[in-house]
Amino acid sequence: MREPTFLVLAALADGRKHGYALIAEAAELSDGRVQLKVGTLYAALDRLGTEGLVEDAGEEIVNGRLRRYYRLTDVGVERLDREAARLASNAANARAKLRARAATGPAGI
Amino acid sequence: MTGLERRYSRALEWYPPHWRDANADAMLGTLLDEAESRGRTRPARGEIAALALFGTRERLHAALPASVRDRAAALAWGLGAALSATMLVVVEHAHWAADRAQRDRATSGFGPFDGASSVLFGLWIAGFIVAIAGRSRIAQWIVAATIPVSIALVAFQTQPWAEHRPPAQALLLLALLALVVLQGAPAAPQRARAWCLVSGIGSTAFFIPAAFRERMTYPDDYWWDTRLLWVDITRPLPFILGFLAVGIVAVILGRYAWAAAAAILCLPPLGFVGAMTLTGGADLVAAGVLVAVPSTVLLVGRLASRSYLDRFPGNPG
Numbered sequence: 173m174r175e176p177t178f179l180v181l182a183a184l185a186d187g188r189k190h191g192y193a194l195i196a197e198a199a200e201l202s203d204g205r206v207q208l209k210v211g212t213l214y215a216a217l218d219r220l221g222t223e224g225l226v227e228d229a230g231e232e233i234v235n236g237r238l239r240r241y242y243r244l245t246d247v248g249v250e251r252l253d254r255e256a257a258r259l260a261s262n263a264a265n266a267r268a269k270l271r272a273r274a275a276t277g278p279a280g281i
Numbered sequence: 282m283t284g285l286e287r288r289y290s291r292a293l294e295w296y297p298p299h300w301r302d303a304n305a306d307a308m309l310g311t312l313l314d315e316a317e318s319r320g321r322t323r324p325a326r327g328e329i330a331a332l333a334l335f336g337t338r339e340r341l342h343a344a345l346p347a348s349v350r351d352r353a354a355a356l357a358w359g360l361g362a363a364l365s366a367t368m369l370v371v372v373e374h375a376h377w378a379a380d381r382a383q384r385d386r387a388t389s390g391f392g393p394f395d396g397a398s399s400v401l402f403g404l405w406i407a408g409f410i411v412a413i414a415g416r417s418r419i420a421q422w423i424v425a426a427t428i429p430v431s432i433a434l435v436a437f438q439t440q441p442w443a444e445h446r447p448p449a450q451a452l453l454l455l456a457l458l459a460l461v462v463l464q465g466a467p468a469a470p471q472r473a474r475a476w477c478l479v480s481g482i483g484s485t486a487f488f489i490p491a492a493f494r495e496r497m498t499y500p501d502d503y504w505w506d507t508r509l510l511w512v513d514i515t516r517p518l519p520f521i522l523g524f525l526a527v528g529i530v531a532v533i534l535g536r537y538a539w540a541a542a543a544a545i546l547c548l549p550p551l552g553f554v555g556a557m558t559l560t561g562g563a564d565l566v567a568a569g570v571l572v573a574v575p576s577t578v579l580l581v582g583r584l585a586s587r588s589y590l591d592r593f594p595g596n597p598g
Contacts, residue, residue: 190307190310190311191307191308191310191311191314192310192311192314192315192318195311195315196318209328209331210308210311210312210315210328210332211308211328211331211332211334211335211336212331212335213311214304214307214308214311214335215335215338215339218304222347231307234310237309237310237313237314238306238307238309238310239307239310239311239314240304240307240310
């Protein structure tokens with residue numbers, strides 16, 4: 173799973189959100205590194221919807237603009253959980269190797 | 282309606298009608314929300330172009346749904362890999378070769394193989410294996426690499442390493458199959474891998490005996506004439522009839538996506554027939570180039586647009 177897809181799912185983890193809130197949340201989760209564009213966000217939402225990971229969660233009109241909300245499905249929650257565990261495991265392994273390197277110095281050079 | 286709203290609305294017209302009906306209002310609201318939060322009164326740089334690209338892509342996807350493209354890609358993957366495996370085993374390698382073939386290979390510079398065609402076949406087989414292993418994005422890049430290799434084999438046919446290359450008709454067929462493969466989803470689901478595998482095994486089971494049967498019908502002098510074997514094995518009509526048969530069975534069973542995928546697979550051999558007709562019916566090299574050049578343009582265009590879209594971090598690929 174690519175990072176932007178992960179961030180969209182992660183942004184929905186604490187409840188339903190509309191398009192712009194997803195963009196803002198993804199930027200916050202990535203410390204400003206990932207700035208989702210609207211066209212790409214909706215392509216992602218469409219694909220995630222087709223895969224059954226997210227679903228529509230109502231609409232409202234604010235200042236004359238339509239806001240559509242999205243939320244994770246049960247499958248989406250499971251997939252996000254699995255991906256988060258995988259990333260955490262990879263990060264832990266990398267940190268362990270870095271600690272070993274710091275303790276013994278780089279080898280094989 | 283403000284000028285900004287008008288420009289966004291116009292850009293959203295790149296999307297197909299069904300998409301606009303479902304998403305345009307929500308998308309427009311998000312575009313305006315974002316512009317407002319950043320204090321913009323004009324679209325951001327590249328924003329309209331990205332919308333146009335995504336809209337065009339949606340139109341293409343609407344014309345050819347993912348279910349059809351994925352099935353066609355799986356069939357093409359199996360077919361291309363089976364043809365390649367057959368020729369690699371029956372012609373390019375063949376350790377039981379007669380003296381003449383052994384002499385040819387001794388000077389080919391490609392180890393136990395006849396020449397550079399083995400690179401082409403190797404890429405197809407490697408791409409197939411990587412796809413079955415679930416790394417379909419990498420596998421697609423490997424298959425994409427077969428197209429320039431096919432072109433190089435045609436363009437440098439006078440070089441010793443390309444001397445025993447397949448005829449342009451076969452290279453054309455493989456290039457078109459590669460293009461069909463590239464239309465499938467980069468992240469193929471588990472089921473698509475099973476389709477690939479079934480298609481590959483089924484096609485190989487057909488081609489290997491067919492290749493040996495063809496070989497047995499020729500005198501020894503022609504035993505290693507790879508061009509002759511390719512012409513025999515890649516005649517367009519059996520391919521077209523085979524896929525039409527698959528399509529008819531699929532329609533009878535109500536599997537319309539498979540029927541459409543089989544119809545798409547009729548296009549590569551039909552493309553060859555069309556190219557042959559346009560080039561006067563005899564010039565295989567010209568026919569190959571005629572299809573290879575636009576195929577390459579399409580491929581580069583697709584990769585370039587994907588690369589452009591990848592610059593926008595939200596593209597899920």
